[in-house]
Amino acid sequence: MTEVLSQDEIDQLLTTISQGSGSSTEDIMRTPIEAKRNRSIKIYDFKRPDKFSKEQIRTVSIMHETFSRLASTSLSAQLRALVSVHVASVDQLTYEEFLRSIPNPTALSVINMDPLKGSAILEIDPSITFSIIDRLFGGTGESSKINRELTEIEVAVLGGIVVRLLSNMKEAWSQVIELRARLGQIETNPQFAQIVPPSEMVILVTMETKIEEIEGMMNFCIPYLTIEPIISKLSAQYWYASVRRGFTTENLTTLKEKLSRIHVDIVAEVGRIDVSMRDIMALKVGDLLRLPNTKASDSLILKIGDRSKFECRPGVVGKRVSVQITHKLEEIHSEEFNELIASDREDD
Structure with missing residues (x-):
């Protein structure tokens, strides 16, 4: 069978001839051919097949980066301490290898992955587990080398933490x-x-977890049999398409309905005057305050929150005092609008 040389092999052949190595043409031609035949071969273990592609692993990593951010916020609020969670690695291995890699005893939470079939495992390092329990019991959560099984009370307390983390996982997925x-x-x-x-x-998501000065690992182990029904959805194309599908007309309608129920203070400002506290305490019914540099024909300033947004003029509609907007002073930026919403929620 005639061998076809690649461009790299042809370049190598010409370089060898130009250097005058003294070898025969047949030996020179045989060198790149033999090198091609003797390339390193990747060994494939049929007992340990790779069932997840690199793209699927990247998607799982993105999902759990979202989970890590949500978990950091949730645990920080519950433990009243600075908690940091981030994805360290995402690997595929056998379930036996996973069990060998974790300490004994440890905290293994068996998770029912409904509507998917089967279960998953959430393993929390003992140093993190006992730090959480110590803080919830009123302690400082300092590191202590405890190597024992959890008591029934500690299991119940840890269960509450795991349930809280599962709500974050639901949002991330x-x-x-x-x-x-x-x-x-x-x-x-x-x-x-x-x-x-x-x-x-299984696919193993390893997350580095830090509570103040205490560091440890949190592992989420998902068997292939459990995640197989949605394996086709673990692609970047599907992921970003799902994100775009989130902005639907129905969602926008819901958002508008929620915004319509938000109350914001609107004030029509006639004018301003500086008055001392002594004069304020001496005020009584019937006193007049003179507003300097303000005429009766001047426009009023309509303020939204603490921002001056419109010019307006006073009037009456029916039996109610009202103002008519005559001029827009500035645009309401998204950051300012968010501040107004946040302040309104605090008042509620």
């Missing part, structure tokens, strides 16, 4: 599936958490 994750049970011995056969492939 919402672009792919309406996940209704539920806590099954909490195990401390990895050998008692056999949710799939040892040789089954």
Whole structure:
């Protein structure tokens, strides 16, 4: 069979001839051909097949980066401490390898991944687990080398934390599936958490977790059998298409309805005057305040919140005192609008 040389092999052949190595033409031609045949071969283990593509792993990483941000905020609020969670790695391995990589005892939460079939595992490092429990019991959450199983009370307390994290996970997965994750049970011995056969492939999301000065890992293990029904949705194209589909007419209508129920203070300002506290305390019914540099024919300033937005003139509509807007002073920027909404919520 005639061998066809690539451009790189042709360049290598010409370079060898120009250097005058003294070898025969046949030997020179044989060199690149043999190099091509002796290329390193990637070994494929049929007992440990790769079931997740790089794109799918990247999508899972993006999903759990969102989960990490939500979890950081949620745990910080509940523990009254600075909590940082971020994705360290996303790997595929066998379930047996995962069990061997975690300490014993530890906190293994078996998660029902409804509507997906099967379960997943959320493993929290003992240093993080006992720091959380210590803070919830009123302690400082300082690092202590505790190597024991959780008591029944500690399991119940940790269960509340896991349920809170699952609500964050539901939001992070919402672009792919309406996940209704539920806590099954909490195990401390990895050998008692056999949710799939040892040789089954899983995807492992490792998240570095830090509570003040305490550092540890939080691992989320999802078997391939559980995630297989939505594996086609774990692509960048589907992910970004889902994000764009989020801005629908229905959502915009809902947003407008919610905005229409927000109350903002509007004040028509006639004028301003500086008055001392002594004069204010001496005011009584019937006193007149003279507004300097203000004429009766001047326009009033209509203020939204503490911002002057419009010029207006006073009048009467029916039996009610009113103002008519005559001129716009400035645009309401989105940042200012958000501040108004936030202040209104605080008042409520």
